[in-house]
Amino acid sequence: MTQSEIIVAVDYPTIQKAIELAQSLDPESCRLKVGKELFTRGGPQFIEAVHKLGFDVFLDLKFHDIPNTVAAACRAAADLGVWMINVHALGGRRMMEAAQEAVDNSSHVPKLIAVTILTSHSNGELHEIGLSGSAEENVLRLANLAKNSGLDGVVCSAKEAAKLKQEISSDFILVTPGIRPAWAEKGDQSRVMTPREAISAGSDYLVIGRPITESDDPQSALLKLIDELAE
Ligand code: C5P
Secondary structure, eight states: OOOOOEEEEOOOSSHHHHHHHHHHSOTTTOEEEEOHHHHHHHHHHHHHHHHHTTOOEEEEEEEOSOHHHHHHHHHHHHHTTOSEEEEEGGGOHHHHHHHHHHHHTSSSOOEEEEEOSOTTOOHHHHHHTTOOSOHHHHHHHHHHHHHHTTOOEEEOOHHHHHHHHHHTOTTSEEEEOOBOOTTSOOTTOOSOBOHHHHHHHTOSEEEEOHHHHTSSSHHHHHHHHHHHHHO
């Protein structure tokens, strides 16, 4: 298993492009994140194909449903042999505990993390759906709930990483998107951090998509990122 902190977000509309990207990357240098679009198109066969190429997979399906259904989905995801899966913390304690129990009883145990508040939500939207307080307060409360429900960590903004490491625990895994090296386009991400800033702030794993996937030479872009981290 690779020791790399980098998880490449494979956000492509076709399986062929996704496989070509995987073939161009070295599984010793990164893991892959497979989300809803790609999994809906390629399903377990796509996961099997990238496993055969040697990659660890973060299956980013963000399950959110009644505890029994989420537990069953987590069991099915664990059976795919993936390295990491996730659920929505807003599903609540019983849902997260059921998910963790299902994972713990699987023959292959993936890391289980939670999404707290989607970074696309403004404070106004949170209030509209009935959540009071700021996004930051909600993130901290839900991350604590995920920890107390037995989960391994959360997806969070690197801007929140230092506070979460300090207030929850140093071994609680923080997976952070919104990462941009200084040389890359920001795209639609607004609150970005460089890979080194994110790791210094306490991120354990960096989810990086377009700076690698839209590069003419994804493996070189990945190696450039790794070199920057090692500097
Ligand atoms: O291309 P880019 O590096 O922006 O990709 C980031 C990845 O992380 C995408 O798959 C995106 O959906 C995901 N993500 C995010 N912000 C979140 C949660 C997930 O950018 N809060």
